[in-house]
Amino acid sequence: MKVLEKYSFGIGDRFTRQGRAQLAAIVQAKKLGVDITPVWNKSNREHVTIHTQPDSLRAEADAAVKALGWTGSYYVDADHIGLKTVDSFLAASDFYTLDVADFSGKPADEASVKAFAAANTKFIGKLTIPGIEAPLEITEKTIMDAAGKFLLAIQEAGKIYRHIEEKKGRGNFVTEVSIDETDSPQSPTEMLFILSAIAAEGIPAQTVAPKFTGRFNKGVDYVGNLVQFEKEFNEDLAVIAFAVKEFGLPENLKLSVHSGSDKFSIYGPMGKAIKKYNAGLHVKTAGTTWLEELIGLACAGGSGLALAQEVYRKAFGRFDELCAPYSAVIDIDRAKLPSPDEVAAWDARRFAESLRHVQSNPAYNLHFRQLLHVGYKVAAEMGERYYTALDENEEVVARNVTENLLERHIKRIFLV
Numbered sequence: 001m002k003v004l005e006k007y008s009f010g011i012g013d014r015f016t017r018q019g020r021a022q023l024a025a026i027v028q029a030k031k032l033g034v035d036i037t038p039v040w041n042k043s044n045r046e047h048v049t050i051h052t053q054p055d056s057l058r059a060e061a062d063a064a065v066k067a068l069g070w071t072g073s074y075y076v077d078a079d080h081i082g083l084k085t086v087d088s089f090l091a092a093s094d095f096y097t098l099d100v101a102d103f104s105g106k107p108a109d110e111a112s113v114k115a116f117a118a119a120n121t122k123f124i125g126k127l128t129i130p131g132i133e134a135p136l137e138i139t140e141k142t143i144m145d146a147a148g149k150f151l152l153a154i155q156e157a158g159k160i161y162r163h164i165e166e167k168k169g170r171g172n173f174v175t176e177v178s179i180d181e182t183d184s185p186q187s188p189t190e191m192l193f194i195l196s197a198i199a200a201e202g203i204p205a206q207t208v209a210p211k212f213t214g215r216f217n218k219g220v221d222y223v224g225n226l227v228q229f230e231k232e233f234n235e236d237l238a239v240i241a242f243a244v245k246e247f248g249l250p251e252n253l254k255l256s257v258h259s260g261s262d263k264f265s266i267y268g269p270m271g272k273a274i275k276k277y278n279a280g281l282h283v284k285t286a287g288t289t290w291l292e293e294l295i296g297l298a299c300a301g302g303s304g305l306a307l308a309q310e311v312y313r314k315a316f317g318r319f320d321e322l323c324a325p326y327s328a329v330i331d332i333d334r335a336k337l338p339s340p341d342e343v344a345a346w347d348a349r350r351f352a353e354s355l356r357h358v359q360s361n362p363a364y365n366l367h368f369r370q371l372l373h374v375g376y377k378v379a380a381e382m383g384e385r386y387y388t389a390l391d392e393n394e395e396v397v398a399r400n401v402t403e404n405l406l407e408r409h410i411k412r413i414f415l416v
């Protein structure tokens, strides 16, 4: 059986050119004593926007591994797939993120609800979970509410899982269940019943992605109550440890943090919590690499900078169209966006410093950064011109990609 290692990093790469630069960060982390397994992930939505096929991500991962002589394991994640989209990922992927958020909040059939309730009545009362201070108060209503919110979704996950298992064979792939793209966060108590349902469906989930409290906007820092986040994150870890034993789920089951790039203010608490519980962690950091490509191009100056400025001009002009699909995960104040003419007058350094996620730099502009984050469609439409610019400026782009993953992400989570 493929067993996902304790620490893993989702390193999605929209334009599939930065595999080596990303892996280089993980190689350097290993030298610093942190073993991280790379997982290249790309969602169906990204493939459609960029006009790529899942096989191209596999080719990128294999090539990067070969080029750097990486002997550890690595995976290719079919990110956020459902029954309708999974088939084109069957050849390339050995990691599947089953996205069932769309099915949450919809009722399952009566017989399944009864069976779920019956299986969980033993928890009614005060449930003590090691690591959680006050016992969880479980009532019949808690169980029925959880069934109403999650049972159908987990049944759907079961269908997707069995479909993949039939094609790829049991134990030949890693399974993640994600319910992060829902409106409201899930409490640790809800996590317990989600895991109960996952076990009852026979899904050998190795990672689970809940929606945490607070905003996880794309490419920028966490916005929310840090104290509450830390409490819930710790309690989720306690619930997972409990559920692994209670429900016989895979021993290595761990949390997966989606939109996990750039959430610098919660990295400290996360790192502390996983050490405390001796828990694993998967962090998805896909979008941040595309922004480093733009920073690298800008730093190159000349035509590279001009291209980065052009991406901004076009993205600015197509604000509504580009932002609409991501409305739940961006918060852009239009009044704080520089005008395209202003940006066209910037030098390389000014552009890079406005975009690079260094909060202490007064030039850093998180609105500018978020708009460019969703602006990858503009670069995709440039097609060969964009790819050629990446190839021509490979070194400076790669340097930014590696530094971002290693210094701002890996070190801040694992080496604090």
Ligand SMILES: [Zn+2]
Residues within 6 Å of the ligand: 080, 178, 180, 181, 258, 259
């Ligand atoms: Zn996600």
